Amino acid sequence: MKGPRGTQDLLPGVTEKWQYVEDKLKNLSMRYNYQEIRTPIFEHTELFQRGVGDTTDIVQKEMYTFTDKGDRSITLRPEGTASVVRSFVQHKLFGLPSQPTKLFYIGPMFRYERPQQGRMRQFVQYGVEALGSEDPAIDAEVMALALEAYKQLGLKSLKLVINSLGDIDSRNAHRQALIEHFSSVKEELCGDCQGRLEKNPLRILDCKKDRNHPSMQTAPSILEYLNDYSRNYFEQVKRYLDVMGISYVVDQNLVRGLDYYNHTAFEIMSDAEGFGAITTLSGGGRYNGLVSDLGGPETPGIGFALSIERLLMALEAENISLPIKESIDCYVIALGEEANLKAAAIVQQLRQQGIQVDKDYQNKKMKAQFKAADRLQAKFVLVLGEDELAKNEVAVKEMETGNQENIKLDVLTDYLISKL
RNA sequence: GCGGUCGUGGUGAAGUGGUUAACACAUCGGAUUGUGGUUCCGACAUACGUGGGUUCGAUCCCCACCGGUCGCCCCA
Numbered sequence: 001m002k003g004p005r006g007t008q009d010l011l012p013g014v015t016e017k018w019q020y021v022e023d024k025l026k027n028l029s030m031r032y033n034y035q036e037i038r039t040p041i042f043e044h045t046e047l048f049q050r051g052v053g054d055t056t057d058i059v060q061k062e063m064y065t066f067t068d069k070g071d072r073s074i075t076l077r078p079e080g081t082a083s084v085v086r087s088f089v090q091h092k093l094f095g096l097p098s099q100p101t102k103l104f105y106i107g108p109m110f111r112y113e114r115p116q117q118g119r120m121r122q123f124v125q126y127g128v129e130a131l132g133s134e135d136p137a138i139d140a141e142v143m144a145l146a147l148e149a150y151k152q153l154g155l156k157s158l159k160l161v162i163n164s165l166g167d168i169d170s171r172n173a174h175r176q177a178l179i180e181h182f183s184s185v186k187e188e189l190c191g192d193c194q195g196r197l198e199k200n201p202l203r204i205l206d207c208k209k210d211r212n213h214p215s216m217q218t219a220p221s222i223l224e225y226l227n228d229y230s231r232n233y234f235e236q237v238k239r240y241l242d243v244m245g246i247s248y249v250v251d252q253n254l255v256r257g258l259d260y261y262n263h264t265a266f267e268i269m270s271d272a273e274g275f276g277a278i279t280t281l282s283g284g285g286r287y288n289g290l291v292s293d294l295g296g297p298e299t300p301g302i303g304f305a306l307s308i309e310r311l312l313m314a315l316e317a318e319n320i321s322l323p324i325k326e327s328i329d330c331y332v333i334a335l336g337e338e339a340n341l342k343a344a345a346i347v348q349q350l351r352q353q354g355i356q357v358d359k360d361y362q363n364k365k366m367k368a369q370f371k372a373a374d375r376l377q378a379k380f381v382l383v384l385g386e387d388e389l390a391k392n393e394v395a396v397k398e399m400e401t402g403n404q405e406n407i408k409l410d411v412l413t414d415y416l417i418s419k420l
Numbered sequence: 421g422c423g424g425u426c427g428u429g430g431u432g433a434a435g436u437g438g439u440u441a442a443c444a445c446a447u448c449g450g451a452u453u454g455u456g457g458u459u460c461c462g463a464c465a466u467a468c469g470u471g472g473g474u475u476c477g478a479u480c481c482c483c484a485c486c487g488g489u490c491g492c493c494c495c496a
Contacts (some may be wrong), residue, residue, distance in 0.1 A: 005487070057494050061421070073426035114421070125496060190494070257495055282496060311446070335454065370456040385454060
């Protein structure tokens with residue numbers, strides 16, 4: 001038996017890394033005052049069709065959709081924002097006194113795709129959403145948080161790429177201009193781009209094959225199509241980033257794959273070697289129309305999401321090891337039946353005092369028990385044989401130094417606590 | 421969804437159309453009858469992804485499927 005394609009089991013040895021990273025992310029959220037929200041991992045299919053966009057690849061070909069026993073169309077969530085916004089609307093969080101509403105989430109997402117390293121069918125995203133503010137400062141805050149998520153773990157090869165998609169009208173005007181511009185040379189473009197022309201003309205601009213086609217140089221830029229408000233908003237966002245000491249690159253070709261984005265769009269990429277086709281660590285942007293699209297009041301929003309899998313890949317690419325505790329406080333070695341009984345009692349007592357302790361459960365000989373203790377990197381080994389038993393004490397050996405002394409059982413806990 | 425490539429014990433990794441499928445690491449035992457990490461010796465292992473086909477005979481050749489991986493599409 002194997003697990004389904006594109007899924008993975010996280011086993012001891014790596015779950016520790018996940019716990020560490022998740023813990024850091026939760027702490028980071030608190031520092032920026034984002035509170036956790038937990039939404040279901042499945043939703044009505046319609047939510048994603050309306051929220052993410054009916055024409056997007058995610059909705060058209062990547063959703064895990066099924067009909068439940070009540071004949072409802074259900075979809076395993078492919079991303080987090082739609083659910084968070086749905087919940088925001090359903091529970092009328094816009095009515096709470098403290099606005100904007102700043103939320104974070106962490107959990108599995110599902111997309112039916114051809115798996116590759118860094119691209120699972122079930123993967124885990126951490127993301128934040130700030131709803132109810134159209135202040136460029138909060139755009140900058142979200143980007144700052146996104147970068148800090150990586151920096152606090154020691155990552156260095158990071159690049160923040162930003163763009164403005166403008167409002168809906170600017171976007172559509174630009175799109176139309178692109179279609180007209182490239183239509184005249186359609187036959188000269190690669191097959192992919194011919195398909196992109198109607199579907200997503202913006203993507204033509206960063207095609208790897210047609211990069212040197214002369215029409216690229218003269219293609220209309222989104223920035224020319226921004227109206228005054230959009231242009232000014234983008235300028236303000238950049239000013240905030242500057243003031244906060246955050247460096248970035250403007251890429252007019254940056255496109256996001258979900259329909260709900262407008263104005264600010266950004267991605268964080270890794271420069272590290274050996275990252276292959278996957279270079280985007282996280283992405284996000286503003287979605288001012290989404291809340292009202294999903295039945296709420298006109299409410300601006302911005303957010304971003306990162307994948308834990310890719311974050312861990314980036315750590316590996318930069319050779320960063322996380323400070324994970326691998327040792328155990330104490331290991332009890334018992335010799336003989338009587339000693340084993342007593343050992344169980346001692347183990348129980350020490351654990352109740354908060355000391356991390358384990359013992360042998362395979363009837364191993366002393367030498368093998370010592371090896372087990374070594375493997376666990378036990379700081380102290382307690383040896384309990386007939387001699388010790390008779391004297392109501394236990395031999396305590398500090399493994400690093402090899403020093404050993406006999407300790408009376410009634411002061412054992414205090415002794416260990418003072419040493420640990 | 422498209423194209424390339426790969427799939428041998430717990431792990432890494434040889435190899436062959438034909439009797440017992442190397443080797444290394446790990447594991448276990450012994451040298452050392454109650455004290456670990458080294459060394460030496462020995463032992464163990466549900467191993468040729470699955471299903472068909474070709475063949476007297478397939479781990480090896482062919483096909484399909486499954487899974488990994490790389491690239492494309494797209495994305496986190």
